Amino acid sequence: MSGKNCKCGGRLVSIDLKIGEASRRLSSCSKCDRRFWEAEGTPAKLGEVLEEISVVAEQNRRR
Numbered sequence: 133m134s135g136k137n138c139k140c141g142g143r144l145v146s147i148d149l150k151i152g153e154a155s156r157r158l159s160s161c162s163k164c165d166r167r168f169w170e171a172e173g174t175p176a177k178l179g180e181v182l183e184e185i186s187v188v189a190e191q192n193r194r195r
Contacts, residue, residue: 140164152188156181 136144142163149156157170169176 138164138166140166151181151184152191154184156184 136146136159138144138161140161140163142161144159144161146157146159149158155172156176158167159170160167169178169181171180
């Protein structure tokens, strides 16, 4: 977890996740409720992250 500042000036809380071999980060601001995902340091859409989770979960079920 990290403690950078949001655009609104509030403190961001970030949680790093490993999805398969990929690193993803969810950041959230408790002041303005802004939430966003990053994939390897690049902005990512929630739908993309959920799709990755679905694919990895399916791969794990087939093992």
